[in-house]
Amino acid sequence: MTRADADSPSPLFAQVRDSLKASIASGALAPGAKLPSEAELEQQFGVSRVTVRQALSDLQKQALIEKVNGKGSFVSAAKRGSSELGPLSGFYETMRRRGHVATGVVSGIKRIAADPTLAAALRLPVSAPLGMVTITRVVDGEVHAFQHCYGSIGLIESMVKEDLGENDLLTVLNRRLGYPVARSHIDFEAINATPELAAMLKTRIDAALLRIHITSYDGRDTPIMHNDFYARGDRFRYQLNAGR
Structure with missing residues (x-):
């Protein structure tokens, strides 16, 4: 993960989102893995807490991560064979x-x-x-x-x-x-x-x-x-x- 570039035409939250998305796609962040905390992401990317939360919100909307109350954010489990509205998950x-x-x-x-x-x-x-x-x-x-x-x-x-x-x-x-x-x-x-x-x-x-x-x-x-x-x-x- 690299620090966000304030001079880039891409918004800061999008840079954070896309960097995390690339880590998920490559397997560096495996299904079920816990993401760094908001404070850690803020420091790693050199952005504000609001920017980090916007990036995480986008990833959650794309079903790439899921948030657990009091625990943080986790990479979503693989969806193969799972139901969209399963009684156990999702x-x-x-x-x-x-x-x-x-x-x-x-x-x-x-x-x-x-x-x-x-x-x-x-x-x-x-x-x-x-x-x-x-x-x-x-x-x-x-x-x-x-x-x-x-x-x-x-x-x-x-x-x-x-x-x-x-x-x-x-x-x-x-x-x-x-x-x-x-x-x-x-x-x-x-x-x-x-x-x-x-x-x-x-x-x-x-x-x-x-x-x-x-x-x-x-x-x-x-x-x-x-x-x-x-x-x-x-x-x-x-x-x-x-x-x-």
Whole structure:
């Protein structure tokens, strides 16, 4: 990274942005890498904090970096095979990049016994103790989706402390808690809203919903967490980009 040139016809923020962009493209800043702090970038490039923030804002709009509250900016993970509005990664980030206000309402932790479905997904005995937390996804003040997250009681307790109402699940798991998710098994199902689901999603009974079951695994193929994700069919689109 070189210092910005005040005599260049290119604006200072664009010079900072393009230098960081080149480092990301070359692999010098790899996916998941933490960028230098704003103060460090200010010193490296010889520019103001406002200039640095404008450069980072542009990179975020281009989905090249993502900001984690209280942690800094990170190079975005590779998008191959990931969903544009995935239930685990990118929901808040994508909606905010589009100019929406996206937040989550997080329930208190419940301690439950694994039923046969959860036990099979997480490779646990039936009735094994689990933690569960529910996150209701709200966009511009309107409920779009909610999900039940299941995992060990310790994991769920740690996740809730990391503000799941502001940060996407994979950001919390990978960056804050050190649980690298190597893969996720995702199962889609179209259903109609029951009275209970209709009440949760603020929609009519029998409305079309998308139900997604997601089990995430670490590098040893051990299940980390299971999610049951429910989304309003008139508010949610799941887009998958496969291949190169």
